[in-house]
Amino acid sequence: MSHSEAGREEPPESPELVESVIIRFAGDSGDGIQTTGALFTQDAAVSGHDISTLPDFPAEIRAPAGTVAGVSSFQLNFSSRDIHTPGDRPDVLVAMNPAALKTHLADLIPGGMVIVNEDSFTPQSFKKAGIKSDPREDGTLDGYAVHSLPVTSVTMRAVEPVGLGKKNSERCKNMFMLGVVCWLYDRNTDVIERLIDAKFAASDPKTAQANRLALQAGHSYADTARLVPHRYHVDQAQLPPGKYRRITGNSAAALGFVAASKLAGRTLVFASYPITPASDILHELARLRNFGIKAGQCEDEIAAMGAAIGAAYAGALGLTATSGPGLCLKSEAIGLAVMTELPVVIVNVQRGGPSTGLPTKTEQADLLQAMFGRNGESPVAIVAPQSPSDCFDMAIEAFRIATRHMCPVFFLSDGYLANGSEPWRVPSPEELPAFGATGSLDADNFQPYARDPDTLARPWVTPGMPGLEHRIGGLEKQDGSGEVCYEPENHERMVQLRAKKIERIADDIPLLEVFGPEQGELLVLGWGSTYGAIRTAVERSKSGGASVACAQLRYLNPFPSNLGEILDRFDQVLVPELNAGQLRLLLRARFLKDVQGLNKVQGQPFRTWEVQEKIDSMLGLNLRKLHGGTADSGSLSGDKQQGAIS
Amino acid sequence: MSDTFPLKYTRDDFRSDQVVRWCPGCGDYSILAQVQRVMPRICAETQTPRENIVFISGIGCSSRFPYYMDTYGFHSIHGRAPALALGLKIARPEMQVWVITGDGDGLSIGGNHLIHAIRRNIDVKILLFNNRIYGLTKGQYSPTSEIGKKTKSSPYGVIAQPVNALGLALASRATFIARTLDTDSKHLQEVLLRAAHHRGTAFVEILQNCNIFNDGAFDDIKARDVRDDRLLFLEHEKPMRFGAGGSKVLIPSGAAHDTHFAAVAEAGHGMDRALVHDEASENEGFMYALANMDYPEFPVPMGVLRAVEQATYEDLVEHQIEEARERQGPGDLQALLDAGECWTVE
Ligand SMILES: Cc1ncc(C[n+]2csc(CCOP(=O)(O)OP(=O)(O)O)c2C)c(N)n1
Ligand code: SF4
Numbered sequence: 001m002s003h004s005e006a007g008r009e010e011p012p013e014s015p016e017l018v019e020s021v022i023i024r025f026a027g028d029s030g031d032g033i034q035t036t037g038a039l040f041t042q043d044a045a046v047s048g049h050d051i052s053t054l055p056d057f058p059a060e061i062r063a064p065a066g067t068v069a070g071v072s073s074f075q076l077n078f079s080s081r082d083i084h085t086p087g088d089r090p091d092v093l094v095a096m097n098p099a100a101l102k103t104h105l106a107d108l109i110p111g112g113m114v115i116v117n118e119d120s121f122t123p124q125s126f127k128k129a130g131i132k133s134d135p136r137e138d139g140t141l142d143g144y145a146v147h148s149l150p151v152t153s154v155t156m157r158a159v160e161p162v163g164l165g166k167k168n169s170e171r172c173k174n175m176f177m178l179g180v181v182c183w184l185y186d187r188n189t190d191v192i193e194r195l196i197d198a199k200f201a202a203s204d205p206k207t208a209q210a211n212r213l214a215l216q217a218g219h220s221y222a223d224t225a226r227l228v229p230h231r232y233h234v235d236q237a238q239l240p241p242g243k244y245r246r247i248t249g250n251s252a253a254a255l256g257f258v259a260a261s262k263l264a265g266r267t268l269v270f271a272s273y274p275i276t277p278a279s280d281i282l283h284e285l286a287r288l289r290n291f292g293i294k295a296g297q298c299e300d301e302i303a304a305m306g307a308a309i310g311a312a313y314a315g316a317l318g319l320t321a322t323s324g325p326g327l328c329l330k331s332e333a334i335g336l337a338v339m340t341e342l343p344v345v346i347v348n349v350q351r352g353g354p355s356t357g358l359p360t361k362t363e364q365a366d367l368l369q370a371m372f373g374r375n376g377e378s379p380v381a382i383v384a385p386q387s388p389s390d391c392f393d394m395a396i397e398a399f400r401i402a403t404r405h406m407c408p409v410f411f412l413s414d415g416y417l418a419n420g421s422e423p424w425r426v427p428s429p430e431e432l433p434a435f436g437a438t439g440s441l442d443a444d445n446f447q448p449y450a451r452d453p454d455t456l457a458r459p460w461v462t463p464g465m466p467g468l469e470h471r472i473g474g475l476e477k478q479d480g481s482g483e484v485c486y487e488p489e490n491h492e493r494m495v496q497l498r499a500k501k502i503e504r505i506a507d508d509i510p511l512l513e514v515f516g517p518e519q520g521e522l523l524v525l526g527w528g529s530t531y532g533a534i535r536t537a538v539e540r541s542k543s544g545g546a547s548v549a550c551a552q553l554r555y556l557n558p559f560p561s562n563l564g565e566i567l568d569r570f571d572q573v574l575v576p577e578l579n580a581g582q583l584r585l586l587l588r589a590r591f592l593k594d595v596q597g598l599n600k601v602q603g604q605p606f607r608t609w610e611v612q613e614k615i616d617s618m619l620g621l622n623l624r625k626l627h628g629g630t631a632d633s634g635s636l637s638g639d640k641q642q643g644a645i646s
Numbered sequence: 647m648s649d650t651f652p653l654k655y656t657r658d659d660f661r662s663d664q665v666v667r668w669c670p671g672c673g674d675y676s677i678l679a680q681v682q683r684v685m686p687r688i689c690a691e692t693q694t695p696r697e698n699i700v701f702i703s704g705i706g707c708s709s710r711f712p713y714y715m716d717t718y719g720f721h722s723i724h725g726r727a728p729a730l731a732l733g734l735k736i737a738r739p740e741m742q743v744w745v746i747t748g749d750g751d752g753l754s755i756g757g758n759h760l761i762h763a764i765r766r767n768i769d770v771k772i773l774l775f776n777n778r779i780y781g782l783t784k785g786q787y788s789p790t791s792e793i794g795k796k797t798k799s800s801p802y803g804v805i806a807q808p809v810n811a812l813g814l815a816l817a818s819r820a821t822f823i824a825r826t827l828d829t830d831s832k833h834l835q836e837v838l839l840r841a842a843h844h845r846g847t848a849f850v851e852i853l854q855n856c857n858i859f860n861d862g863a864f865d866d867i868k869a870r871d872v873r874d875d876r877l878l879f880l881e882h883e884k885p886m887r888f889g890a891g892g893s894k895v896l897i898p899s900g901a902a903h904d905t906h907f908a909a910v911a912e913a914g915h916g917m918d919r920a921l922v923h924d925e926a927s928e929n930e931g932f933m934y935a936l937a938n939m940d941y942p943e944f945p946v947p948m949g950v951l952r953a954v955e956q957a958t959y960e961d962l963v964e965h966q967i968e969e970a971r972e973r974q975g976p977g978d979l980q981a982l983l984d985a986g987e988c989w990t991v992e
C-alpha cells in the first residue's frame with residue numbers, strides 16, 4: 001500500500017515467524033477496547049488463524065475515566081496451531097492509559113512487549129490511576145520491550161481533514177493503535193477497513209472515513225517510525241476444511257435455537273428479561289422476526305418463564321434465557337414445568353454470585369442450583385456447552401432432549417463462553433438431524449400422562465386438538481390419567497417416574513469421550529466452559545510423558561452412561577471447576593469416588609498453567625506414594641489448600 | 647361470518663367429570679354455572695370450537711375453576727396465569743383464552759403480571775373473582791380487604807388502603823373493563839358474552855361471596871333492599887341512572903365544564919344534566935372517577951365501564967413478522983448461519 005511505503009529508505013526486513021501470539025488490549029471502557037479487540041480478532045480469523053478470545057469489562061457502563069475501576073480489556077490468542085484457550089499470559093500488552101498498564105502489567109510474560117499511548121501518560125492520569133510516578137521512568141517497565149507512541153496527537157492530525165471535532169476525532173485513537181498492531185503482525189488493513197465500512201459507511205460516512213484514516217495512520221506510523229526492531233508473522237492454522245466464521249457463545253446459542261425451531265418444525269417463542277451476560281441472546285433473537293421467531297421482553301423473569309411454559313403448552317418451542325439472579329426468580333415456574341412435563345429450555349449464562357455478585361465475570365457456581373434449586377423432588381435435564389461454538393450444537397441438543405423426553409432442560413453456559421469467541425465451521429442445515437416428540441395421541445384411549453415405554457415421556461397434547469380436552473397443573477397427578485391425586489403411593493410413584501424419565505435420557509446422549517490414554521494415573525474431568533484450559537493443560541502434560549487423560553462433561557443430568565466406568569479406570573480423578581466444588585460433590589455422592597478438586601472463584605476462567613500445576617502436583621504425590629510417602633487425605637480442606645489459587 | 651357455526655354445544659359439553667370441591671354455598675358455584683351456561687353461545691357467536699378454548703388460572707379457591715370446565719385447562723402457580731396466557735397466545739393466537747384469578751392471586755402476588763398483560767392488550771379474558779379475602783389459605787386479608795377489617799392475619803384491623811380493581815385496570819389502559827356479581831346470573835352472562843366478543847384484554851371483576859371466611863362481604867351493596875340505591879348498572883349511551891325506578895342520576899359536579907367529579911342528584915331535578923355513559927370515553931379523569939366510585943359516597947358501578955378497540959399484542963407480533971418478511975424475505979437458515987465475515991479453509 002502506498003501510504004505505508006512513503007518515506008521508507010531501507011528495504012523491509014522479513015518478519016519473524018512465530019507459532020502463536022497472545023495479545024491483550026486494555027484501556028478505559030470508553031476507549032473502544034472491545035471493538036478494537038473484536039476487529040483484530042476478526043482479521044486474525046479471516047486470515048486463517050485459529051483464535052480464542054477473552055473479553056473482560058467492568059460492571060459499570062462508564063466507571064470514572066482513567067481509573068483502575070474503569071479498565072476494560074480484550075485478550076486474543078491467535079495461532080497457526082489448534083488452540084483451545086485465549087492463552088494465559090499475554091506476549092504483548094497494549095495499554096491506552098496508565099490505569100490499564102497498572103492493572104495488566106503483572107500478567108505480561110517476562111520480557112514481553114508493552115505498547116502505550118504516551119499522550120495519556122500525564123501527572124493527572126497517574127493520579128487517577130493511583131500511581132506515584134511515571135512507570136516508564138521509575139523502573140516499573142525495566143526488562144520489557146516498551147514502545148511509547150504519541151497515539152492521540154497523531155490520530156488527531158490524521159483525521160483532521162474529516163472535520164469531526166475534537167472529541168470525536170480523539171475517539172479514533174483506538175483505530176490508530178490497531179493500525180500499529182496490524183503492522184506489527186505483518187498484516188494490511190483491508191479486512192478491518194471493510195468491517196468499518198460495513199458498520200458505518202451507510203449511516204455515518206464521516207465516522208467511517210475517520211476510523212479508516214486513523215487505522216492507516218497507525219499502520220504507516222509503525223512502518224515509517226520503525227518503532228519495533230522487527231515484525232512478526234503467524235502462519236495459517238490447519239483447520240479442517242470448510243467454511244468458517246468467528247462466533248461468540250451467545251450468538252452460537254441464538255443460532256442454535258433458530259436451527260432447533262427449524263429442525264423440530266415448531267415456532268420458537270423466546271421470552272426473556274434483560275440481564276448480563278445473557279441479554280445478547282435476546283438481542284440476537286429479537287432481530288429475527290422474518291424467521292417467524294417470536295422473541296420478546298417480559299416484565300420480569302417469572303413472567304418470562306411463565307410465557308415459555310405457556311408457549312410449550314401451546315406446542316411451540318418455549319425458551320427463556322437469564323443469569324443467576326434471574327434464575328432464582330424462575331425456580332417456582334420451573335417446578336411447574338417439571339410437574340406438567342412440558343418441554344422448555346432454560347438458558348442460564350452463569351456469572352459471579354451470590355446475589356448481584358460479579359455481573360460481568362464468569363463462574364460455574366449454579367450447577368447445584370440447576371440440579372436441585374426447586375422445592376420437592378424436581379429433576380431436570382442439564383446440558384453445558386464446552387466452547388463458544390459448541391453453544392450451537394448444545395442449543396439444538398437442549399430442545400431435542402426437551403421435546404423427546406418432555407421435560408425442562410437447562411442450558412448452562414457462562415460469561416466466558418457467552419462473550420468469548422472462536423472460529424466456527426458453519427454447518428449446512430442439511431447436516432443437522434430433524435427431531436420430534438414421542439408419545440401417542442390416540443383420541444379413544446387418550447390419557448395426558450400415558451407414557452412412552454422407552455422414554456417415559458408423556459404425549460405433547462396441545463390446545464386445538466378436538467376430543468383431547470384435558471386439565472393439567474401444578475398439583476400432583478394421578479399416574480396415567482393426570483387427574484389431581486393426593487394418594488401417598490401415587491405421589492411416590494410419580495416422583496420415581498419423573499426421576500426415571502430424566503435418567504433414561506442417558507440412553508439418548510453420546511458416551512463420554514476420553515482424550516488421552518483409556519486408563520492411567522490421572523483423569524482430569526471438567527464440565528462446560530473449562531474445556532479449553534483442561535485440554536491444553538493435559539496436552540502439555542502428556543507431551544511431557546505424564547499418564548494423564550481428560551474428558552469434558554457436556555451432559556450433567558443425566559451423566560453419560562459410561563462415566564462411572566471411566567472414573568474407575570484411573571487411579572486419581574481431578575475435577576477443576578470455577579466454583580467451590582459442585583460437580584465434585586455430585587460425583588462423590590453418585591460414584592463414591594474420592595475425586596479431587598481444583599477450585600477457583602475469582603470471576604476469571606482457568607489459566608492453563610493453573611490446571612497443569614495441579615496435574616503435576618497430583619502426579620508428584622503419586623510418585624511419593626510409590627516411594628512410601630504419605631498420601632493426600634483427599635479431605636475437602638486438604639483439596640482447598642492444594643487447589644486454591646491466590 | 648354470517649353462517650351459523652356448525653357445532654352446537656350445550657351446557658353439559660362444558661362440564662368436566664371432576665367433583666366440584668368448593669364449600670357449599672360458595673359464590674364460585676354460581677360463576678361456574680353461568681360460564682358453563684353461556685359458553686355454547688360464546689362458541690357459536692365467536693365461531694370458536696370447544697377445543698380452542700383454554701382456561702388458565704393461578705392458585706386460590708377461584709383458581710380451581712379450570713378443573714371443572716371440559717375445555718383445555720391449566721392450573722398454574724400463584725399469580726402467574728397471565729404470563730402463561732401471554733406465551734400461549736403468542737404461540738397460538740387462534741386460541742380463546744380465559745384467565746381465572748382471585749383478588750390475592752391477581753392483585754397481590756400477580757399484580758405485576760396483571761398490569762402488564764392489560765397494558766400489552768393480549769387477547770385474553772381475565773376474570774378476577776374478588777371475595778376480598780384469601781379463601782384457600784383460610785382467611786387472611788387481601789389487597790381488596792377494607793381498612794379496619796379484622797382477619798387472622800390482621801387481628802388489629804387492616805391498615806392499608808384497598809385496591810380498586812377497575813381503577814387499576816383503567817390506569818393500566820385496559821381496553822375492556824367490566825364488573826359483575828356472582829349472584830346476578832343474567833348480568834354475569836351478559837358481561838361474559840361481551841368480554842368474549844372483545845378482542846384484546848377483557849378485564850372483568852366478579853364480586854364473589856366467600857361464605858366461610860368473609861360472608862356477606864358485598865351485602866351492604868347488593869342486598870335486595872339496598873341494591874337499587876347502591877349499584878349503578880352502566881349501559882352504553884344511556885343516562886347513568888340508579889335507585890328504585892331510576893330515581894337517581896349521576897350528574898357532573900362543580901362548574902359546567904368540570905366533568906372530573908361526578909355527583910348524585912334526584913332524577914327529577916337532574917335528569918337534563920344526567921351524564922350519559924360512553925364506554926369509549928376519552929375523558930380519562932372522568933373515567934377514573936367513575937371507576938373508583940364506591941359505597942357509601944357513590945353507588946358502585948357495574949357492567950361495562952370501558953370498551954375500545956385497539957390492536958392486540960399477538961396481532962402486532964404477527965404483523966411485525968409479515969412486515970419483516972416482506973422487507974427482508976422469509977428467514978433463510980443457511981444465510982443466517984453464513985452471516986458476517988466468513989472464510990474458507992481448503
Ligand atoms: C408462591 C405461593 N405463595 C403462597 C401460596 C399460598 N396461597 C395459595 S392461594 C393464596 C391466596 C389466594 O387468595 P385469592 O387469590 O384471593 O383466591 P381465593 O382463594 O380467595 O379464591 C395463597 C396465599 C402459594 N400457593 N404459592
Ligand atoms: S373458602 Fe370461601 S372462596 Fe374458598 S371455596 Fe370456601 S367459600 Fe369459596
Ligand SMILES: [Mg+2]
Nearest residue numbers: 748749777779
Ligand atoms: Mg380471594
